[in-house]
Amino acid sequence: MLFQSNCLVLFRSEEAMARKKQYNEQEVIDKAMALFWRNGYENTSVRMLEKEMGINQFSIYASFGSKHGVFLESINTYKKRIKCITDKLQASQNGKEGIKQYFYDFLKFARENGVNKGCLVTNTVNEIKKESDPVLMEELSKFAEGIKQLFLNNLLQDKNKSTQVAKKQANYLMNCILGLSVASKVYKQSELDDIIEITFMNI
């Protein structure tokens, strides 16, 4: 739905023009994402979105179709925002050290005013049921798969490592960072640091 109305504007440019949107869709989705991230999907109501996004319900539905539509765009925006650290991982040539850096970068990324919110994708996997929204679930799985692939690539920078072993280790590292997404909500930073250090001693 995002930017669809802009396309419409272009398409109908020969007809009489009407009032301009008083908000930027990307800006209000950024705010919606922050809210979903803090509260989860079910614990975020359309009234709360209205306040946080600073626009009326009508505008929300005009731009994004439904609460679910707002959430899908929030997930897309989450991917954009996390891209800076996944790109850094992709560019890394340090093998497992690059992955360890990603762990620390992720913890920083997921912290807001001293509160750890975990990973929005992980939180969502934990909240929704596979059968209730298989399309979204598939999208989230693909995102996780992409990160696992980056882990794998970095692990294979060690020429002494077989692909078979590297694949198992990539799964292991995915499990550890899933854990961190939860653990960061409860544990203090020094404990998280210890966890990360031991995590990478095993590979």
Next chain:
Amino acid sequence: MLFQSNCLVLFRSEEAMARKKQYNEQEVIDKAMALFWRNGYENTSVRMLEKEMGINQFSIYASFGSKHGVFLESINTYKKRIKCITDKLQASQNGKEGIKQYFYDFLKFARENGVNKGCLVTNTVNEIKKESDPVLMEELSKFAEGIKQLFLNNLLQDKNKSTQVAKKQANYLMNCILGLSVASKVYKQSELDDIIEITFMNI
């Protein structure tokens, strides 16, 4: 609230007695727990509880006070049900092998009809906000702390291991099993097996 009415029955036994409860409170809480485990707290409505528990809303509120009260009793029942595998861990004398066995036991415990539901406590930590229900959050933390202590005891069965190192490793293992609670919802059994094997390789 659980069993409170039974005490009342005893206390007022000299007065005229009234109708008996047509349900067993522990039995209906078992069913409530199963529902919360599958759906989470917010995604389980009192109407759903009514159907699953097989009793009227009046009876739910008479026995447990509130939806929240039903949930607290469900958490207590969860602890009872998982006790058989934590007891096994407590009795174990195999060091880290005993903990590894606990990991496998947990995965079996959290599976129902081929569906992995994760850990009810972990799911709840992931769903609720610390500030919205600090009492419950504290209770869940204590439960996790108890399991971590069991990990620590088992690790210290290795006489060559310092307490300082064992404590860090216990945190690390907690993180890994938190990860498994999430990962089990997405990954297949063979991948989970690989993850567990690598988790215990170098500790």
Next chain:
DNA sequence: CCCTAAACTAAGCAGTTGCTTAGATATAAT
């Protein structure tokens, strides 16, 4: 066999949910 009190049924409460609609407002091409 009555009478008390607890447990039952089912209707209903106010508040919230996601979403829609009627009508006022603003904008840009004519």
Next chain:
DNA sequence: ATTATATCTAAGCAACTGCTTAGTTTAGGG
């Protein structure tokens, strides 16, 4: 300025939320 049309505000929709209550049924001591 006129006009067409998208955007805005705000009221309102039915369905659902957690919870309560009025009224009926049932059990067991006297």
